[in-house]
Ligand code: NZQ
């Protein structure tokens with residue numbers, strides 16, 4: 001490990017079938033008014049809403065309803081929610097849902113008392129909050145983003161054709177998160193698979209960077225191996241609790257800052273995917289899957305040894321008598337076969353993108369420099385062409 005770092009993750013997690021029993025204790029630590037954020041209604045159908053409201057009532061809380069958080073939450077929704085939080089002087093924002101709802105709750109937390117335009121401050125200038133923050137807690141119902149234990153918040157500004165993620169520091173992480181794998185069993189198959197690929201992409205994008213011998217990379221390999229085994233089992237039988245619970249725990253550790261410690265990270269696949277989402281509103285994990293293989297095949301020569309290591313350590317590719325290039329190709333072929341097996345989107349056309357959109361997609365793609373190669377605009381365009 002060559003890096004210097006401080007690791008601090010303040011989120012308290014309650015995991016397992018009995019995790020909801022801890023919500024009462026957590027609620028007791030906050031004042032009387034709770035903004036209850038949730039999505040388009042899945043929690044009303046599967047009974048999670050009733051359980052949460054019962055806990056809030058038992059704790060004597062006044063509930064400020066804030067439903068209708070859409071997948072890929074928008075700036076308009078954020079501004080409405082922030083106004084609501086301020087007007088009701090809420091003491092806690094309780095997000096019940098997936099990454100969209102939790103990301104939104106964090107954005108409301110930093111925007112409610114912000115004197116400036118939140119889009120400009122956080123999602124354009126990437127500044128840290130300087131105002132009073134409203135604490136956030138979460139009950140996770142959909143697995144993938146890691147939002148339950150990190151500072152990420154991704155907001156879509158349709159007027160600007162941009163989807164932008166801001167990574168806030170520990171003050172904005174959820175104070176607590178309730179992780180009951182049973183709550184995820186009603187997630188539709190396509191959404192489950194999208195979440196699985198999102199997890200894989202988070203790990204890959206922290207793994208494919210750096211050249212030192214780094215413990216973070218060994219942890220990443222272990223997480224990927226667990227994910228491959230559990231995802232296969234979950235796709236065969238989505239009711240498999242053991243598989244679903246492993247996936248839930250893997251997702252949390254894939255993006256709670258741990259495996260980024262002491263190394264550089266790439267994140268270009270997320271930049272490419274977010275551009276696709278900004279223009280098509282497609283499901284997050286699917287946008288990542290659709291651009292990944294052209295991206296990795298393009299950068300492979302610049303990080304060849306790591307791609308060969310990925311093949312042997314994650315996919316069990318035999319290295320005997322082969323060049324690094326051959327081994328690396330077999331690793332990417334194994335990744336592709338797994339993607340097809342679990343059923344992710346393999347191109348951006350099926351997500352609604354067209355060739356005519358490529359100039360706009362290129363414009364919406366941030367080109368980062370933490371990976372093995374910083375892309376040129378022409379390379380970004382080429383990746384999108386190959387992803388059609
Ligand atoms: O809205 P409802 O009705 O709840 O339905 C949701 C939504 O349609 C449904 N769902 C969630 N739990 C369910 C369920 N349906 C049935 N049963 C349940 N138990 O699933 C759909 C997708 O939910 P969403 O929250 O959008 O999914 P996800 O968790 O993948 O979040 C995606 C958002 O997170 C951002 C993405 O960009 C995207 O905006 N990300 C956040 C990150 C972070 N905080 O660090 C990092 C990620 O890379 C990602 O960028």
Ligand code: ZN
Nearest residue numbers: 145198202284
């Ligand atoms: Zn993601």
